[in-house]
Amino acid sequence: MPVLFKLTEGTNKKSIDKVLGTLAECGFEASRLFPTHSIPSLARTFVIRTPKSNVKRIQRVLERFGSVIEYIETSPNRRTL
Numbered sequence: 001m002p003v004l005f006k007l008t009e010g011t012n013k014k015s016i017d018k019v020l021g022t023l024a025e026c027g028f029e030a031s032r033l034f035p036t037h038s039i040p041s042l043a044r045t046f047v048i049r050t051p052k053s054n055v056k057r058i059q060r061v062l063e064r065f066g067s068v069i070e071y072i073e074t075s076p077n078r079r080t081l
Helices: 013-025 052-063
Strands: 002-009 028-032 046-050 069-074
Touching: 002 013, 002 052, 013 028, 013 052, 052 069
Parallel strands: none
Antiparallel strands: 002 046, 002 069, 028 046
16 A cells, blocks of 8 residues: 655755655655656655555654655545446
8 A cells, every 4th residue: 555745845855864764764665756757846755655554653653753744645445336
């Protein structure tokens, strides 16, 4: 299940490295959702692909960073009709 999070505008490289490093220490790999995008708001969006059982843990880790994180969201459950 993908977990998306976006960093707030103006977040410096040191803070980005701290967020990504903390996630890595907890066993989660975050990557840019749009790695080559030149629009800053899209370039600040990251994704973590993980089993559903890890979602709450990831949210707790990211919530430690307070205002550095603009939002955290998961993909909705979809059903094929």
